[in-house]
Amino acid sequence: QVRLVESGGGSVQAGGSLRLSCAASRYNYRYSSYCMGWFRQAPGKEREGVAAIDSVGSTLYADSVKGRFTISEDNAQNTLYLQMNSLKLEDTAMYYCAAAYRCSASLVRWQYNYWGQGTQVTVSS
8 A cells, every 4th residue: 555644844934945755655666657746725725736747757837836846756765845935825735745656747636546644834924
């Protein structure tokens, strides 16, 4: 069973930066195709895709984070990252890591089979 564990969340002032990590255990990066993504959910809102990456290195970002967030992965460390710069109040949410096989980079929630428990990001003024 794939297990995803997020870390790196916290409280930061607007304009600041955070880097989220997602440690993936029993996730086979040597699989022919895979995708991993970051999603977020603010109170009272739907979970939305933030950034995604796949096995050929394609990346995808939500318009709201383009130019500010960067998704990357370290396959040797089985870790997915999300570098978040120029954070805004509206970035406040619980951030989730997700993964799937036989897919391309996507921000579509239903595409992902495996989910972490989330890490909270709070941006204050």
